[in-house]
Amino acid sequence: MNNSAPAFAAGYINNDGPKLITERFQFEDSFTLERFLNTGGYDGLRKALERKPSEVHDEVREAILLGRGGAGFPAGVKWGFCPEGVWPRYLVVNGDESEPGTYKDRLLMERDPHQLIEGCLIACYALGLSQCFLYVRGEMALAQERIANALNEAYEAGYVGRNILGQDFSVDIVLHWGAGAYIVGEETALIESLEGNRGMPRLKPPYFPAAIGLYGQPTIVNNVETLSNIPWIIDNGASAYKEMGSETSPGTRLFAISGHVNRPGVYEVEQGVTTFRDLFYGENFCQGIRNGNELKMFIPGGGSAPWFFEEHLDLPLEARPVGEAGSMLGSGAIVVMDETTDAVKACLRVVRFFARESCGKCSPCREGTTWEEKILRRIYEGDGRPSDIELLLDIGDNISPGPYPVAAFSDQNLEAVPFPPRQTTICPLGPSSVAPITSAIRRFRAEFETLITQRDSIPVSAAPIEVEQ
C-alpha cells in the first residue's frame, strides 16, 4: 500500500478508494499528452462524438453530477438552462480557486490538464458551445504553464480547434488568467472579469448566466473539478458513476483536509459513505488529530461554511445531510482545529479575508465586513466593549437577515438552522463573513466575554489626560 504522496503531486494522498479523476496522479508525467493517451485519454471524447449531442447531455444529467465549486448545483440541470435557439453560446471554466482551505482545482490543473480539456470539449459538444475560456487563477503560474502546454499539444494533435478528430466539431479553447480577486470565483463576476471589467457580481435575476452571460450570450460556467469528472462519466456511463457514492450525491469528490491533523492532504473520497470521523481519524486518511489532542471545531466546506464540532463527526460527506445540519460541503475544504486553537483569533482571521475581498458593490457587505473585522480585532487585542458581541450579531443580521445557518447545540437547546443563509447582497460573499461569527459566538461566547471583561478590569485612563493650554 502506497500512502505517501509523491513529491510531484504535492498534497495528494492515495487512499485506496475509487479514483475517477486522480488515477493519473501516480505518474510523474501525468500532464503530458503522451501519458494521457496511454491511459485512456480522450476516449470519453471519442465516445461522445459517436453520439448525438443531446444524448451526451442526457448522460450527464442522469449522472447527477453536482457542481464542485461550492453551491453544489447539478451540472446537467444547469446545462439545461440555455435558452433554445440563441447562439452563440460559450463555456467558461472557473479555475479561480481561492476559498480559504481549498486546494484541489490547482492540483487537477497542474497534474491532469488534458482531463480538464477533454471535459470542456465534451461539454461544448453536448451543448453547442462555440468557444471555451479556461479562466485560471492569476497566482497559479505552474497551472498556467501546464495548461498552456497541454493546449498547444492538443491543438497540434487535432484534439482542439478546427475539425476535432476529423469531424464536424470545431471549438477553440482559450487560456485566460485572472489577476488576484477572490470574488471573481462568483460566476457573474468571473464573466465581468473575462469581459475586461472589474470583477463585480452582476445583479440577479437572471440567476444563471446560462440565460444571459458572456457578451450577453448564453454561457455555462463550470468548476474545474466538475468538468474533470465528465470524461469518466461519458467513458463509463452514468449508471457506473451512480454505483459510487449516495443516491443524491453520486461519485467521488476531492476533499482537502488541512490544519491540525496528522496527515493533511487531498483525498479522493466516495461521497455519502465516508464520514468526517473516517476522514479525520481513519488509517487511510488523516490518522488523527496532532499530538493526540482533542478536536475543538472544524470548518466543513471552506471559509464560508458555518463551523462544526465533535458532535458532527458522524455526518456523511454528502451535501444534503451537511446542509440540513446547518453548514455546507462547499468547495471540499475541511479545516481541522484542535483544542489549542483560539476561537476568537480564528474567527478574526476568516473574517479579515472577507473584509479584504469584498468587491465593494453592495453596502451591507462593504461596510459590514469592514466593521466585523474592526470589532473582532479590538476584542482580540483586549479593547473590546461589552456591547460588541451583540453588535457583531446585529451587523451580521444586516447582511444576512433572520436565523443564520448554524449547527445544533443540544447543551443550549438550540436546533440547527439549515443552509443556505438569506442575504441583502447580490452575492454570497457578505453572508459568508457571518458564518465564523455566529458559529464562534454560539459555541465559544465565554472566550469572547473573557477577552472583553479582561479589558474592563484594566483601568483605561489611570492618569488624567493632560490638556494642552
Place this chain on the structure above:
Amino acid sequence: MAYFTEENLRRAHEIIDRYPRAKSAVIPLLHLAQEQNGWITNEAMTHIAELTNVTSAEVLGTGSFYEMFKFHPVGKYLVNVCTNISCQLLGGEELLHHAESTLGITDGETTEDGLFTLEDVECIAACTEAPCFTVNYRYFHRADENTFDEVVAELRSGRSPLDKGKQGDSGDIPSHGTLSRIQQHIPLDRKAGITPPEDSKTAPVWMEKNAEEAKS
C-alpha cells in the same frame, strides 16, 4: 503611444485575436505589460487602451481592482506569505514575522537593493501543504524558517531555489511580472475561428445531429 516592444506587440495582437471582443484582452495585456517592465506604467495603460479600443481610464479602472497588478515599482522577487486560516494554524504568521525580520521590511515594502517585496496574502490554495509562501507565484510548500532563509540565500546568489518548493516545479524563477514561462499558441490552420457574437448567430454544425434524431 507605443509602449510594447515589437515582439510583445506581436504577442498582444495574438492575444486580442483570441477574444470575440477586444476589451476581454485588457487583463491579459496588463499581465504582458507587467512582464515587460515588472510593474504597470501610465504609458502601458495608454497603449493597451489603444489596442483594445477603450479609454486609458477604463484600463486603470479594471487593473486597479486586481491585487496582482502593481502601479509602482516592486522588487525583482515578490514574496507572498499566506496567513489565512490553514496556514495560520500551522505557523503562517510566525513565518511572516520571520520574513519581515530577515528581509528588514514589512508587508508591502521593498528591500533597498530592489530584490524583494514582501506581502501578507490571503489563501493561495496550498492549504494541506501549510505553511506556504510563494516567490513570483512559484510555490514553497510546508515551509519553515530554514526553508525561507535558504530560498532567500539562493535568490541573492543568483541560483534557482525551486527544488526546495516540494511541488515538482523546476527551472529558474523569472523576474516579477512573468507568470507562465509557456505561452498558448493557436496555429492558424488549427483555429476553429473566433468571431464577435453578432457574427455567429446560427447553431454550430454538429448540433444538426440533434435534428436528425427528431426526423427519424
